Amino acid sequence: MSTEAEYRISTRRSRLSFYAVLAVHALLLGAILLWQPQVWHWQSFAQWGLALAVVLSAITSAFRKTRTRVFNLDEQGHWLYLDEEGQPLQIDPDSRISPLMLWICLRPRFSHQPKQWFWLFRDAVSETDYRRLCRIIRRITVSKDVS
Structure with missing residues (x-):
């Protein structure tokens, strides 16, 4: 466990x-x-x-309806959508942080499918979740720069 x-x-x-x-x-x-x-x-x-x-x-x-997405995320950047039968994803070090939005790059953890890119605006999640996502992305991108 x-x-x-x-x-x-x-x-x-x-x-x-x-x-x-x-x-x-x-x-x-x-x-x-x-x-x-x-x-x-x-x-x-x-x-x-x-x-x-x-x-x-x-x-x-x-006026297009946007779909609410729900996902699990851990400190290592492992991402799993809960609202669909999805494969496990990993936040990629190519992701970026800005004050108004996150440019998130997700890659499949166990396959060689293409990466998924999308914007996540600051007001699309709670303030706590936005800061948490920023911290995790920062940790992943810094660890890439160090290695």
Whole structure:
């Protein structure tokens, strides 16, 4: 029996993620609407068509339901999703920490399948869980740098 602590972490919808998606769509919309006018014949139709596509994409992205994920994590970075039949994963040393989000890289522990990458925004988990994840990622990335 292991004496190592194991944590149950659940994610929720992130407001920061919502704002990031809207900001990216706003940048795309601005880039489309700032084209030099009338460079080619049907440009205004193409421009407004692309602008409409970006606005529709922003609306669907903003109101898309995000799935709550639940996983177990231990101090060694062993990760196991509890809400699906998943394989055991390991936090990879390529993961990164920032004040607003974590860039998490997970690799399968017992197979040679590709790594999984995703953003985990600070407000998607509790403050305690965010700090815990930061500590574990920091420990894993520092141990990679030392070896």
